[in-house]
Every structure is written in C-alpha cells, then in structure tokens.
Amino acid sequence: MNRVAAVDVGGTTVKAAVYEPAGDSLKRVAELRRPTARGAEPGIAVADQAAAMIKELDETAGPISKAGVVVPGVVHNGLAEFSANLGFRDVPMADLLAARLDMPVVFGHDVTAGGVAEHRLGAARGFGDVAFVPVGTGIAASLLLAGRPYRADGRAGELGHVDIGHDAVCGCGATGCLEAVASAAAIARRYTERSGIPVDGAREVLARQGDPDAAVIVAEAVDALAAALRLLATLLAPEVVVFGGGLFEAPGLLERIDAKTQLTFQRKPVLRRAELGDEAGCLGAGLLALGADQ
Numbered sequence: 001m002n003r004v005a006a007v008d009v010g011g012t013t014v015k016a017a018v019y020e021p022a023g024d025s026l027k028r029v030a031e032l033r034r035p036t037a038r039g040a041e042p043g044i045a046v047a048d049q050a051a052a053m054i055k056e057l058d059e060t061a062g063p064i065s066k067a068g069v070v071v072p073g074v075v076h077n078g079l080a081e082f083s084a085n086l087g088f089r090d091v092p093m094a095d096l097l098a099a100r101l102d103m104p105v106v107f108g109h110d111v112t113a114g115g116v117a118e119h120r121l122g123a124a125r126g127f128g129d130v131a132f133v134p135v136g137t138g139i140a141a142s143l144l145l146a147g148r149p150y151r152a153d154g155r156a157g158e159l160g161h162v163d164i165g166h167d168a169v170c171g172c173g174a175t176g177c178l179e180a181v182a183s184a185a186a187i188a189r190r191y192t193e194r195s196g197i198p199v200d201g202a203r204e205v206l207a208r209q210g211d212p213d214a215a216v217i218v219a220e221a222v223d224a225l226a227a228a229l230r231l232l233a234t235l236l237a238p239e240v241v242v243f244g245g246g247l248f249e250a251p252g253l254l255e256r257i258d259a260k261t262q263l264t265f266q267r268k269p270v271l272r273r274a275e276l277g278d279e280a281g282c283l284g285a286g287l288l289a290l291g292a293d294q
Helices: 042-061 093-100 110-121 184-195 202-206 212-235 253-260 277-289
Strands: 004-009 013-022 025-035 066-071 074-076 079-083 088-091 105-109 130-134 142-145 240-244 270-273
Touching: 004 042, 004 110, 004 277, 013 042, 013 277, 025 042, 025 277, 042 066, 042 088, 042 093, 066 093, 066 110, 066 277, 074 105, 079 093, 088 093, 093 105, 105 110, 105 277, 110 130, 110 142, 110 240, 110 277, 130 212, 130 277, 184 202, 184 212, 202 212, 212 253, 240 277, 253 270
Parallel strands: 004 066, 066 105, 130 240, 240 270
Antiparallel strands: 004 013, 013 025, 074 079, 079 088, 130 142
C-alpha cells in the first residue's frame, strides 16, 4: 500500500500524519501532535523530532514508503535558510532528515504546501491565481499563479514581514511588520501587555465582547490584515484569497477585513475561509511526498 508520512513543523506544534491516496484526495490513516522541540541547535532538535515521529508512525500505521516534511520560513534546495519563529539559519534540513530516516524524504515549505492542499483539495479549487494566507504563530502567503506555486527561490510570499506602518519590533528584527500586530500570537501577547490579563490565545481575545482593550487590539489587527490584502490585490491580483488559522473561526472577522480593504481599481478577490483547517500543511506535505509539484 502506498502510504506516506507527512510532517508539518509549526512554531508551537509539530503535526504528523500517515496518508494513503483515495481517488482525487488523501485518506488520513493516523496522526500525531507534539510541542515543537527546542534546543541549543534548533535545526538538529527539529530534525530529530520529525524523524522520531515518522518512525513512530511507520511502526504503528505503516509500512510507509516515503515522507514529506515542511517547515516555515525561507526554504530553498533542501536548506532552511531562515525562520524567525524557529530560530533557523542555514539549516541543511533535507540532509539532516535523510541521515535519520531509511526512506526517501522530500523537504519543503509549510505555507506553500498548505496552499497546494487548499488549491487541490480545499477552498481554492477551480481558481488559477491564488493566495493562501494562514494566520498563526506567524503569517505568510502561499502564492499560486496560473495554478503553479510561485516561490522565487524560497523568498516569495513572506507577507508577515511587509511594513504596514507601526513601531512594534518583529521577531525578524525589523519594525512595522504585519506579523508583529496581526498574527494570532501577536494578538494574544499585545492584549495581555495592554490589559494585564493573560489569555489562552487570540480567539479568546476576539471573544471578549465589550472589552475595550480587546476591541483596540482586534481593530489594529483587522486594519493590518486589510492593508496586506490591499497589497496582494494591487501587486498580484489573485482571484481568491483563502485565510487560514483558528482566528478565522471568529464570526465576522473575514467580513471586517473585507470592509476595510479599500480597493478602488484593483481586481477584488473572492475571500474564503480555509476548508482544511490546521491539517492543510500536513496534507500538502503528503502531496509533496506523493510527487505533487511544489
């Protein structure tokens, strides 16, 4: 049976799954979740963790023929060149994984993988020019032009690091980045800094109806995401923009962003919520392992 392992390394959680082809889709056979490993050498820690999870899945739900592993940041030719959230700089991740696993391993970019999955299996089906924007620990965009991923040697799509005009410092070292005010992590952190009240994630902030501190933080995030959407529409004119992440389960958030975008002559994209949830990256890694073009 042609079963593959898929691993999606996030800033806080590593998700792994076993898939097998099922017609035009993928059937999930098993899954694992673990907190993302940290260490003095973050690349080594993540490679060790991903390999261990793949071996565990091979023993419990295999046999597995090959694996796909995806990580955030700038990824090119097997190298994890930079990730602000994982502390990666020039990590030879493809080689590290190959040395730890006795099976073929394909290495790629998490958001690109998620965009491919949403295009083939989810909310962007039927569209050619697509932007998939997951909002979580960080923010990036998977860009598909005429149905094919546009990567520019791993440097395209870093939407979280466009300057939207504020003075907060981002994890990348710059000021003004979208990610520093509009990521789920930033919304929760900034609310706690402003109110002194700890919260269990951004969704809790959005749920605090009538809380003036929550209203300010959410409004600033909405304005920032609208500015980023206007930038996407102006430069790339996607037919559809798919927003992902648990943040967009909040009623009305997508509509608020749409209302603030202020497009004039630009093509107005269809706005959709992601259909694949937080499984998009894993599904994309599975498609990558099975040979989908990324």
